[in-house]
Amino acid sequence: xxxxxxxxxxxxxxxxxxxxxxxxxxxxxxxxxxxxxxxxxxxxxxxxxxxxxxxxxxxxxxxxxxxxxxxxxxxxxxxxxxxxxxxxxxxxxxxxxxxxxxxxxxxxxxxxxxxxxxxxxxxxxxxxxxxxxxxxxxxxxxxxxxxxxxxxxxxxxxxxxxxxxxxxxxxxxxxxxxxxxxxxxxxxxxxxxxxxxxxxxxxxxxxxxxxxxxxxxxxxxxxxxxxxxxxxxxxxxxxxxxxxxxxxxxxxxxxxxxxxxxxxxxxxxxxxxxxxxxxxxxxxxxxxxxxxxxxxxxxxxxxxxxxxxxxxxxxxxxxxxxxxxxxxxxxxxxxxxxxxxxxxxxxxxxxxxxxxxxxxxxxxxxxxxxxxxxxxxxxxxxxxxxxxxxxxxxxxxxxxxxxxxxxxxxxxxxxxxxxxxxxxxxxxxxxxxxx
Amino acid sequence: xxxxxxxxxxxxxxxxxxxxxxxxxxxxxxxxxxxxxxxxxxxxxxxxxxxxxxxxxxxxxxxxxxxxxxxxxxxxxxxxxxxxxxxxxxxxxxxxxxxxxxxxxxxxxxxxxxxxxxxxxxxxxxxxxxxxxxxxxxxxxxxxxxxxxxxxxxxxxxxxxxxxxxx
Numbered sequence: 001x002x003x004x005x006x007x008x009x010x011x012x013x014x015x016x017x018x019x020x021x022x023x024x025x026x027x028x029x030x031x032x033x034x035x036x037x038x039x040x041x042x043x044x045x046x047x048x049x050x051x052x053x054x055x056x057x058x059x060x061x062x063x064x065x066x067x068x069x070x071x072x073x074x075x076x077x078x079x080x081x082x083x084x085x086x087x088x089x090x091x092x093x094x095x096x097x098x099x100x101x102x103x104x105x106x107x108x109x110x111x112x113x114x115x116x117x118x119x120x121x122x123x124x125x126x127x128x129x130x131x132x133x134x135x136x137x138x139x140x141x142x143x144x145x146x147x148x149x150x151x152x153x154x155x156x157x158x159x160x161x162x163x164x165x166x167x168x169x170x171x172x173x174x175x176x177x178x179x180x181x182x183x184x185x186x187x188x189x190x191x192x193x194x195x196x197x198x199x200x201x202x203x204x205x206x207x208x209x210x211x212x213x214x215x216x217x218x219x220x221x222x223x224x225x226x227x228x229x230x231x232x233x234x235x236x237x238x239x240x241x242x243x244x245x246x247x248x249x250x251x252x253x254x255x256x257x258x259x260x261x262x263x264x265x266x267x268x269x270x271x272x273x274x275x276x277x278x279x280x281x282x283x284x285x286x287x288x289x290x291x292x293x294x295x296x297x298x299x300x301x302x303x304x305x306x307x308x309x310x311x312x313x314x315x316x317x318x319x320x321x322x323x324x325x326x327x328x329x330x331x332x333x334x335x336x337x338x339x340x341x342x343x344x345x346x347x348x349x350x351x352x353x354x355x356x357x358x359x360x361x362x363x364x365x366x367x368x369x370x371x372x373x374x375x376x377x378x379x380x381x382x383x384x385x386x387x388x389x390x391x392x393x394x395x396x397x398x399x400x401x402x403x404x405x406x407x408x409x410x411x412x413x414x415x416x417x418x419x420x421x422x423x424x425x426x427x428x429x430x431x432x433x434x435x
Numbered sequence: 436x437x438x439x440x441x442x443x444x445x446x447x448x449x450x451x452x453x454x455x456x457x458x459x460x461x462x463x464x465x466x467x468x469x470x471x472x473x474x475x476x477x478x479x480x481x482x483x484x485x486x487x488x489x490x491x492x493x494x495x496x497x498x499x500x501x502x503x504x505x506x507x508x509x510x511x512x513x514x515x516x517x518x519x520x521x522x523x524x525x526x527x528x529x530x531x532x533x534x535x536x537x538x539x540x541x542x543x544x545x546x547x548x549x550x551x552x553x554x555x556x557x558x559x560x561x562x563x564x565x566x567x568x569x570x571x572x573x574x575x576x577x578x579x580x581x582x583x584x585x586x587x588x589x590x591x592x593x594x595x596x597x598x599x600x601x602x
Contacts, residue, residue: 199495
């Protein structure tokens with residue numbers, strides 16, 4: 001499928017982009033995978049055309065005929081609820097000559113209409129009308145000319161995913177252990193209903209998309225890349241003293257959830273709207289956070305409530321969805337437009353039951369760390385863009401090192417790279433072993 | 436609350452001088468001097484590109500700082516470990532179409548257009564274009580920002596990337 005770095009094919013370990021040596025405890029990734037058009041094309045076919053790719057959340061489509069347009073795996077997509085209330089993902093391309101039939105970001109529409117020749121479609125995708133249809137030949141089948149749905153669309157607890165492979169395993173099987181970590185997010189809502197909050201953050205990073213997978217779950221970089229955020233936390237009265245023998249205030253873990261999914265799993269020190277108070281929230285928020293906590297305990301029991309409230313987890317669902325359940329909840333999706341260029345789309349998520357004060361606190365907590373105007377994300381972007389610039393010398397410096405924590409007899413820490421290796425093994429399995 | 440502003444107590448020329456002075460401080464990274472242009476309860480907002488008229492209490496913004504976080508933002512911007520802005524970006528701000536939109540008690544509501552060109556080594560120039568909507572307070576020490584709002588025109592941040600400096 002792809003030529004390897006020395007052009008000799010890759011039938012053995014030495015010819016591969018991802019090289020794991022468990023005898024000598026090394027794990028290396030060839031930097032060509034971040035700069036090559038051929039590799040990106042192979043990723044489109046082997047990953048984005050076969051895996052379950054995040055489309056959107058049911059809460060974004062509240063009413064029948066609500067729609068959102070977005071890019072899914074490189075395809076223009078209409079994510080909508082039809083007149084009967086069914087959630088759909090339709091390819092946004094007229095069956096006649098190809099133009100987009102919906103140009104708005106979001107809204108409510110009774111039909112999708114092509115401005116080119118006027119073909120119109122119902123929100124379930126069926127063809128509604130063709131101007132001058134008497135000119136079409138006998139046998140022209142209007143019923144077969146609806147908008148094309150994605151081959152597969154399934155959801156897990158309102159998170160909708162599409163697969164362009166009609167033979168893909170069902171979503172629940174695909175998600176494997178990631179389901180437990182989605183549950184930890186959903187359990188924050190008394191009714192089990194989380195919602196995407198209005199306001200989207202869409203920004204480009206001039207770096208390869210896989211770097212954001214690594215960055216989203218890599219706790220090794222926190223102390224160096226985010227020292228100004230840690231200063232802010234300390235100035236606000238949050239204890240950021242590293243735990244004994246660790247780089248971070250708490251001892252967290254990096255976990256393999258199966259099928260290429262991975263997560264960090266850390267005891268919380270940075271506060272959580274559900275439900276762990278820190279000084280940044282202000283004294284007046286204490287009683288409210290206590291009440292949220294009490295509801296959790298009553299509903300879930302002490303142990304489960306502590307699991308939900310007292311840990312934060314950065315979950316990566318292979319290949320390109322990250323749910324950071326930290327000082328707020330962010331749903332972050334990203335996709336490549338070129339080897340050195342990705343587009344990021346990120347939302348905040350919260351329980352539907354939140355009061356105005358709780359919602360405002362959640363959003364305030366979100367912006368302290370996350371997003372293009374946050375105290376941390378811009379420095380992540382800087383780090384990723386610097387890495388991409390360094391990759392220009394991939395021929396001279398071909399290998400990135402991901403061996404941190406290898407050979408440890410203990411569970412892998414979040415500051416190790418064991419969970420990053422989970423991603424790369426799956427990537428290699430799909431992109432390299434398919435040949 | 437101070438006494439209500441009487442119409443005509445401040446001229447557009449004075450507002451323009453204030454905004455040009457502010458732009459100059461920001462372009463020269465005189466951030467401590469810039470902080471002196473704020474009231475003790477000032478706030479700073481950059482709404483999300485898809486919901487430019489939204490309220491930060493219900494909608495995820497790009498920036499929604501109260502004075503506490505705004506002061507922390509300045510501490511961060513002055514720190515060499517603020518990697519997104521080290522070395523500091525070179526910026527140039529163009530401000531035009533300055534108008535006094537109204538008077539609300541002791542606040543003067545002001546709007547203006549802005550175009551900010553941001554230069555960094557190894558990067559193409561990034562352009563931030565939009566509209567300011569400020570609420571200014573007339574104090575004994577002159578005009579100050581009570582609410583500072585920068586609304587970007589673009590449909591998405593896209594090639595602007597981060598909003599790591601002050602718009």
